Amino acid sequence: MPNRLPQPNATSETLENLVLGKIATCYQQAEQHLNRTFPRPQIHFNQRGKAAGSARLQINELRFNPILLQENQQHFIANTVPHEVAHLLVYQIYGRTKPHGEEWRQVMNQIFDLAAKTTHQYDVSRVKGKTFTYACHCTEHLLTIRRHNKIVRDNIKYICRYCKQSLIIKH
Secondary structure, eight states, X not given: OOOOOOOTTOOHHHHHHHHHHHHHHHHHHHHHHHTSOOOOOEEEOOOOXXXXXXXXXXXXXXXXXXXXXXXXXXXXXIIIHHHHHHHHHHHHHHSSOOTTSHHHHHIIIIISOOOOOSXXXXXXXXXXXXXXXXXXXXXXXXEEHHHHHHHHHHOOOOBOTTTOOBXXXXX
């Protein structure tokens, strides 16, 4: 399969097809290099937040962030997709390992011929979640919606690491 580059205004369907093609290429490379087959994962384009993608190891599933894919098409397909595929391959070969450990780095370097980078540098301003302002005696803190909901729903208390006081929401 030739490596097609995304067009500047590629539709989400086109981009999803390019991701699927890249996943297929990654698996072909791994199977050829390791002389064995691997089960193909379920693919979803519903990753939210600042993560570009995630690999759900036990259920053999890949999730990709459609907004970050649209905004970073070429780099995303060339780097993020193999990054997540490598997680599944490592799990299927070695079982549980450190997420970005030696085994994962070897797959990235030796099979995909890519630098083993653990984080992306994409602009996440469009995908940043809502934050809530909390205060203690010494400063203000921005808490994610997840932490805010834990406070509201589960009666969890967060404490400032500097002044050791409980955080209180600012209205």
